[in-house]
Amino acid sequence: MKPRTSASSQGPRGGRDCAWTVLCTLTLLGLLAALPAEAQEAATEPAYRAFPLIGSRLAVWAVAQLHLNFAAFILGVPIFAVIIEIVGWRTGEGRYDWLSHELVKLTFAAFSTTALLGALLLFLFVGYYPRFWTYMTSIFFPTYWIYALLFFAETFTVYLWYYGWDWLAGPRKWIHVGLGVLSNLFGTAILVVANSWVTFMISPAGITESGALKGSVWAAINNFTWMPINIHRLIANIVFGGTIAAAYAAFRFLAAKTDEERARYDWMGYIGNFVALSAFIVLPFAGYYLGREIYAFNQTMGITMMGGFMSWLWIIQAILIGILFLGSNYYLWLGMERIPGSERYRKYVPPMLIVLTLGFMIWATPRSLVVTLDEARAMGGTHHPVLGVLGVMSAKNTVVNLMILTTFLSYILYRRANKVPTKPWVRTGMAVQWAAFGLAGAVVVFYGVYGYFVESIVRIGFSVYQVVAVLGALVLVMALDIPMFRGARSTGTIRWGTIAPRSQYVLILLAVTFTWLMGLMGFARSGIRQHWHVYGVMRDTSVDAVTPALGYAANVITLVTIAFFALVMFIFWLGGLAEKGTASAHGHAPAPAIAGGRAPDA
Amino acid sequence: MRVPVGVKVGAFAVAIMGSYTYFANSIPQIESRPPQELSLEGGSVTPAQLVKAGEEIYTTKGTCEICHRIGQKGTRAPDLAGIGGRAGKTKPGLSAKGYIIDSLLHPGNHVVEGYPNIMPAVDKPPIALNRSELWALTAFLQSLGGTVDVALADIPATAGAGGVGGAAAAAVTLPGDPKAGQAIFAGKGTCIACHKAGALGASPVGPDLSQIARIQTPEYIMKKILDPAGSGTVAGYPKGVMPPMFGQSLTAKEYVDLVAFLLTLK
Numbered sequence: 042m043k044p045r046t047s048a049s050s051q052g053p054r055g056g057r058d059c060a061w062t063v064l065c066t067l068t069l070l071g072l073l074a075a076l077p078a079e080a081q082e083a084a085t086e087p088a089y090r091a092f093p094l095i096g097s098r099l100a101v102w103a104v105a106q107l108h109l110n111f112a113a114f115i116l117g118v119p120i121f122a123v124i125i126e127i128v129g130w131r132t133g134e135g136r137y138d139w140l141s142h143e144l145v146k147l148t149f150a151a152f153s154t155t156a157l158l159g160a161l162l163l164f165l166f167v168g169y170y171p172r173f174w175t176y177m178t179s180i181f182f183p184t185y186w187i188y189a190l191l192f193f194a195e196t197f198t199v200y201l202w203y204y205g206w207d208w209l210a211g212p213r214k215w216i217h218v219g220l221g222v223l224s225n226l227f228g229t230a231i232l233v234v235a236n237s238w239v240t241f242m243i244s245p246a247g248i249t250e251s252g253a254l255k256g257s258v259w260a261a262i263n264n265f266t267w268m269p270i271n272i273h274r275l276i277a278n279i280v281f282g283g284t285i286a287a288a289y290a291a292f293r294f295l296a297a298k299t300d301e302e303r304a305r306y307d308w309m310g311y312i313g314n315f316v317a318l319s320a321f322i323v324l325p326f327a328g329y330y331l332g333r334e335i336y337a338f339n340q341t342m343g344i345t346m347m348g349g350f351m352s353w354l355w356i357i358q359a360i361l362i363g364i365l366f367l368g369s370n371y372y373l374w375l376g377m378e379r380i381p382g383s384e385r386y387r388k389y390v391p392p393m394l395i396v397l398t399l400g401f402m403i404w405a406t407p408r409s410l411v412v413t414l415d416e417a418r419a420m421g422g423t424h425h426p427v428l429g430v431l432g433v434m435s436a437k438n439t440v441v442n443l444m445i446l447t448t449f450l451s452y453i454l455y456r457r458a459n460k461v462p463t464k465p466w467v468r469t470g471m472a473v474q475w476a477a478f479g480l481a482g483a484v485v486v487f488y489g490v491y492g493y494f495v496e497s498i499v500r501i502g503f504s505v506y507q508v509v510a511v512l513g514a515l516v517l518v519m520a521l522d523i524p525m526f527r528g529a530r531s532t533g534t535i536r537w538g539t540i541a542p543r544s545q546y547v548l549i550l551l552a553v554t555f556t557w558l559m560g561l562m563g564f565a566r567s568g569i570r571q572h573w574h575v576y577g578v579m580r581d582t583s584v585d586a587v588t589p590a591l592g593y594a595a596n597v598i599t600l601v602t603i604a605f606f607a608l609v610m611f612i613f614w615l616g617g618l619a620e621k622g623t624a625s626a627h628g629h630a631p632a633p634a635i636a637g638g639r640a641p642d643a
Numbered sequence: 644m645r646v647p648v649g650v651k652v653g654a655f656a657v658a659i660m661g662s663y664t665y666f667a668n669s670i671p672q673i674e675s676r677p678p679q680e681l682s683l684e685g686g687s688v689t690p691a692q693l694v695k696a697g698e699e700i701y702t703t704k705g706t707c708e709i710c711h712r713i714g715q716k717g718t719r720a721p722d723l724a725g726i727g728g729r730a731g732k733t734k735p736g737l738s739a740k741g742y743i744i745d746s747l748l749h750p751g752n753h754v755v756e757g758y759p760n761i762m763p764a765v766d767k768p769p770i771a772l773n774r775s776e777l778w779a780l781t782a783f784l785q786s787l788g789g790t791v792d793v794a795l796a797d798i799p800a801t802a803g804a805g806g807v808g809g810a811a812a813a814a815v816t817l818p819g820d821p822k823a824g825q826a827i828f829a830g831k832g833t834c835i836a837c838h839k840a841g842a843l844g845a846s847p848v849g850p851d852l853s854q855i856a857r858i859q860t861p862e863y864i865m866k867k868i869l870d871p872a873g874s875g876t877v878a879g880y881p882k883g884v885m886p887p888m889f890g891q892s893l894t895a896k897e898y899v900d901l902v903a904f905l906l907t908l909k
Contacts, residue, residue: 250767296648340761341769344709344719350673357667546655553656557663572677577768581677582862588675595667599660606656610649 088172089583097169098585099597102567104165106560106601107608108158110281113274113559114609115155116228117282118148119199121316123221130214140309142206144286149203150616154608156192170583173574180254180261181238188234195227229275236270237262242575243566244338252578265338269331270566276327279320281555287313288552289613291545294538304538310548311376317551318369318452322445322515325362326508333501335569342576346569353591354565356407359437361558363401366444368551370397373455375544382532383458389450396447400440408432430493438504439489442511446481449515453522460529470525474518481514556605560598568594678704680863682850682877683775683795690782690791697783700776705765707780713787720762721755727789740793743784747777748802766803773803774854819896824904827897832889834901840908849885850877856906864905868898 092100122144129137166174178185202220209217245252247260254261290310297303336343345351374390377383406428430436453474464470488503495503570576572586580586681696681704688696701707710720731739734753746753750762765772765780772780774795781793828834829843837849855864867874871885893901 292648292652295652339763339769340719341706341709341763345706348709350675353670353673356670357663360666361663546652549652549655550659553659554663557660568675571675571769573769577771580768586677590672590674591670592668592672595664599664602660603657 088170090169090171091584092165092169096585097165097583101162101165101169102597103601103604104158104162106563106598107605108155108162109563110556110559110602110605111151111155111158111608112232113278113281114285115148115151116232117278117280118144118286119221119225119228120279121282122148123218123225125312126221127218130218136308140312143309145199145203146616147286147289147613149199150612151609152196152199154612170574173579176252176575176579177238177241180241180248181258183258184234184237184262188231191227191231191234195224195231198224198227232274232278233271236274237264237267239566240264240266240270243342243570244335245575245578248578252575265334266331269327269334273324273327273331276320276324277559280317280324281559283313283315283317283320284548284552284555285313285609287311287317287548289313291548294545295542300538307537307540310545314369314372314548314551315452317555318373318448321365321369322448323512325441325445326512329504329508339576342569345571346565350588351565351568353407354561354568356405357591357595358558358561358565359404360401361554361561362441363397363404363444364554365551365558366448367397367401368547368554370394370448370451372544372547372551373451375541375547377455377458378541379536379539380455380458380533381536382461383455386454386458389454393447393451397444400444400447403431403440404437404444406431406436433493434504435489435492435500438492438507439485442485442507443482445511446478446485446514449518450478453518456522457526457529459532459535460526461532462525462529464525467525470521474521477514477517481510484510553602553606556602557598560602561594564594564598680773681776681779682773682855683778693779693782694786694791697779697781697786700772700780701783704770704776705772705780706770710762720758723784723787725788727785727787727791730785730789739785739789740781740797743781744777744793744797744799747772747780748799771803774798774800777802819899819901819903821900821904821907823897824900824902827893827901828904831897832893832901837884840905850880852905852908854909856909861902861906865902868901 089097091097122141125137125144126141129135129139129141166177198220202217202224205217205220209220241261241264244265245261246264247255247257247262249255287310290306290313294303294306294310297306332343332347335346347355370393377386408429425432462470485507488506492500492503568588571588572581573579574581681700683693683696707723711717711723714722714724716722726743727739730742731737733742737745742753747765750764751760754760754762763770766777777798778793778795781798782791785791785793825843828838828840834840834852835844835846837846839845839847839851839853840855841853863874869890871887872883889898
């Protein structure tokens with residue numbers, strides 16, 4: 042393995058980072074300790090205070106979204122960073138260790154900013170929504186301490202993981218990997234605790250009719266949407282981390298001055314996108330689960346979310362997800378051009394593009410169209426006589442499952458682009474794989490069409506069959522593919538660094554789109570509560586109780602996303618400055634050669 | 644001139660977000676506004692006014708339209724066309740208004756065959772209709788093929804108890820003295836000249852405030868005293884009668900005492 046930058050070489054900057062994070066954590070703890078007194082005080086205070094100029098809601102919205110973006114990044118990236126480290130450890134390939142360290146370095150730079158934004162968010166709640174925060178404290182106070190302790194544990198483990206990279210190399214590598222795993226466990230636990238607060242606001246549980254805690258705080262934590270959001274956020278964080286890491290690599294690729302540098306960041310971008318895509322494929326299933334639990338908690342809330350004033354939000358979501366699907370596939374197809382032997386599979390690209398494009402169009406078809414009165418009269422209503430049929434869940438569930446299957450097929454073709462299997466059972470294996478794809482597609486289409494002829498309550502259940510068919514195909518095809526291509530004959534090595542530069546803009550498109558989508562979903566999660574701080578328990582009586590329209594929300598999301606990327610670029614730039622300084626002063630170890638290296642199995 | 648990579652990437656990212664933002668601004672812009680509280684208690688309301696108010700509640704705060712249709716079979720909930728006529732024949736011993744009121748308060752007891760048991764009690768949060776609103780909504784439903792004969796007294800006194808914001812409203816405790824506030828009500832405030840408050844006063848000029856703390860939020864009561872015109876007028880009463888000068892004529896302590904007294908009227 043290549044030597045890694047030593048802890049001492051990171052000295053001054055690392056010390057500043059550490060001091061910042063510890064300072065933020067201590068501030069947070071101090072504030073938490075003062076909260077009971079604060080709560081007493083708040084009881085005699087006004088329910089709300091007005092944040093200067095922009096108002097309290099906008100201030101909280103912006104800081105919360107920024108905090109969530111950073112938190113998603115620093116929680117998502119270490120999950121796959123440790124997996125990549127394990128791959129490097131077991132295979133002995135130094136480039137995986139280099140990549141893992143590179144990814145943790147990115148996380149590390151954003152760590153103190155996340156803590157700072159978290160503290161700022163808490164100040165805003167305590168200062169501008171004192172009555173709301175008093176109520177939340179009356180329910181969740183014990184969890185504040187758990188959160189703070191987990192934060193300490195996470196901070197120390199991550200710092201030890203990062204700075205101990207050289208110290209715990211060689212025979213002690215297992216300890217180092219253990220630290221990575223531990224930091225991920227602490228990070229996930231932090232996410233789970235914070236999710237309990239946010240989900241309680243959507244689907245409160247364990248309280249009396251007047252809002253007081255009935256028994257243990259566990260009942261309030263374990264509310265209807267807690268576990269679905271835990272799962273959804275965990276997966277989404279991995280997607281988000283992957284897209285940001287890939288976008289970082291894309292930027293470095295475009296700015297690279299040597300072929301070697303281009304090769305290295307081409308490979309890094311590929312891995313980032315691979316991670317994002319792998320998690321992204323299962324994200325819609327987690328979304329179904331969350332949606333189902335929202336309906337189970339409160340039908341009115343579910344119906345308001347999908348068919349009420351928020352219905353158009355899902356059209357925008359469909360467009361964004363469609364772009365993510367198309368972009369991810371396009372990147373894979375472009376990537377195949379740098380793989381000798383991939384020519385065999387080019388013929389599959391046009392039909393896959395047709396499926397994805399049609400799927401995108403159907404998914405983004407609204408049920409009710411924006412039309413003039415004359416147009417509505419001519420159509421006989423706001424539902425188009427033909428296209429209106431495509432605006433319902435039966436059609437949308439069907440196409441999203443077909444898009445998932447197509448994307449998976451793209452990946453399978455990419456994976457085997459420069460390989461020719463030599464196993465004697467190849468013909469059977471391939472036939473079973475195609476049959477699995479075909480059967481899953483048939484099940485998806487059958488239940489999609491059948492859904493038009495049954496009541497909605499029956500139709501909702503059909504999505505489960507569709508999901509099971511697709512997941513089953515994914516698992517079966519992959520289970521066959523791995524042994525089938527083990528020891529396969531190579532048709533040439535991947536020419537890393539020779540990918541078309543436009544592919545790197547695709548990676549940036551994916552990162553920007555997913556970040557924007559996260560902002561939109563944050564608005565959806567918060568907006569379904571409408572004029573309630575805690576749904577059905579604590580009413581929002583502030584001047585901001587109106588849930589804004591999508592245009593306003595989009596303006597806010599865009600501004601915050603721009604601020605997020607500006608901050609990220611600044612932090613990465615700072616990180617780069619420190620790296621340059623330490624590299625010259627301490628003789629930074631060169632990154633491993635990628636170009637002409639062995640094609641990654643990933 | 645060579646454009647730096649950072650500028651190209653930045654412009655590209657802004658263009659992507661700009662297109663999403665443009666699209667989001669070009670589709671129907673629908674806001675979700677908090678529903679207004681309706682108070683009819685103590686007021687003289689005609690059946691026509693009541694039905695009109697009920698129809699408004701049906702389409703707005705009651706959120707009934709999310710599942711129910713009138714004259715069209717719904718997939719989630721039954722068609723309500725003619726409910727006023729058939730309600731009296733649905734359950735033996737239960738009058739039309741009795742059936743409708745109980746269906747609104749305890750929907751699980753009256754699930755129509757073929758439909759799921761998904762309707763929430765409308766007097767509980769998050770819908771949280773108050774007694775006045777339940778009265779008006781019942782009148783509207785009776786008007787769909789039946790005779791409007793529901794009176795406020797038909798609505799159980801316990802209905803709508805949770806409809807004022809739950810913990811938020813319950814948590815409000817003012818430092819005022821309700822006893823002193825009662826004196827303000829009957830004396831310096833001259834409220835008694837127009838309003839009744841339990842055993843206090845009998846004037847029909849303004850709405851009866853005997854249960855004002857049950858049907859209105861503390862925020863509303865406080866605002867109403869200081870800004871009567873800006874807080875709306877109870878249906879059935881003339882606009883602009885309540886004087887707007889209490890913010891000047893009452894001291895801070897007297898104002899807080901008066902609010903504390905009004906919050907005892909449940």
